Amino acid sequence: MEQHHIRLTASEIGGLWTNYVTDSMFICIFQYFLQHVEDREIQQILEHALDLAEQHIQVITKIFHEEGHAIPLGFTEGDVHVSAPRLFSDEFFLFFTKQMAKGALVTYGGILALTFRKDIREHFMSCLSSTMELFNEATDLLMSKGLEVKSPYIPYIEQVDMVEKQHFLAGWFGDQRPLTAMEITNLYTNIQTNHLGRTLVTAFGQVAQHEDVRSYMRRGKELASKHLEVLGKFLAESDLPIPMTWDASVLPESKAPFSDKIMMFMISLMSASGIGNYGFAISASPRRDIASTYSRLFAETALFAEDGANIEIKHAWMEKPPQAANRAALMK
Incomplete structure (x- = not known):
């Protein structure tokens, strides 16, 4: 057949x-x-x-x-x-x-x-x-090699308990409940992602050829540093360790190993990953102060990503992805 x-x-x-x-x-x-x-x-x-x-x-x-x-x-x-x-x-x-x-x-x-x-x-x-x-x-x-950065340890649950008060969802005022395991996990993940992003933009900012790309990388370093401070504060308030930084891994060189095109694409990839991570973290964070913080960081990262896309378009570095047929144009 x-x-x-x-x-x-x-x-x-x-x-x-x-x-x-x-x-x-x-x-x-x-x-x-x-x-x-x-x-x-x-x-x-x-x-x-x-x-x-x-x-x-x-x-x-x-x-x-x-x-x-x-x-x-x-x-x-x-x-x-x-x-x-x-x-x-x-x-x-x-x-x-x-x-x-x-x-x-x-x-x-x-x-x-x-x-x-x-x-x-x-x-x-x-x-x-x-x-x-x-x-x-x-x-x-x-x-x-002793280089892995683990997420924090928390106590094992010895008996099952149920949430009895709406205070479990609070977070803006008064005493705050301890972080849940998933809130800790997402804070850890997003701190690691921002550390990696900050290391890359630090390196790329040293070697980029175009001034607008260098300026964009400097802005990315400032944004990642700000997000690290905001996210790390939640862990510190719960007496939990904050993952290490990799910035020291960038060597003081000025000759570019990659084209500006590939460096901008790498950072766009990191921005997209960060946006996805923040979106997931919002859905997994019952505490209102944490969810609202992620919403703000989400918006800031999305704006940063859009400005990066505009730089890529300006320099003709963005390859057009597959699209649906333009029926309106075909019918003219």
Whole structure:
């Protein structure tokens, strides 16, 4: 019986396109990291990460060719200068890899839930399983080197109890209840994301070629520092430790390893991750003062991301993603 060809849906095209562009960026980044890494164990992690990104590009290229869909431009060897001086420490290479793997797990899981064709499902299931392996390897190495920053410890629950007062939701005035485990988790996650973002904009602000990009990176550092202070205050008020900073991992170099285009895309990716994290944290924070704080930080990050997109458009760095047909224009 003849098999009917199943076209790709919008969610499948969008997922593949995003996967291609993002991994083309990671290929550039990991090629540069590998040029400078000295620790052999970290080198093996970076080699694994690079290999996964290259495999994904090959699979998506084949699918798009078979479908007659244009291959995204993404990022190429012209966007990376592997011979540029070292800008980050080996430890940062490892931190970065784990954080990117953690973000990729969320992204792949979301895309997989919206795929239908068997080969596309298999691709994103493979992406999930291989990225989980990379995540575990990076975490194990961070743990073995004593570099992993764990979320805070809290007491075990000895007996089940029920919320009896509406004060559980309060937070603006008077005594505040202790943070819940999920509130602590989201504060920890968002502090880590902002630390990583601040480290990147600090480095990129040193080496960017365009003044508007350098100014944008300086603004990003100020924003991340402000958010770290706001979020860290909630942990400090509960006598909980605040995750460490990685700013010391940026070396005082001024020669750019990456194009301004790829650095702006990386920060747009971090902004999108931050917006998503804040949105989830709002839904998981019963205390009204915490939820309202996240709402404010969400809005500030969204505005920062929009201004970054405007810079990318100004310099013709933003590749147009797949879109629906413009029926209104076709009917004129």
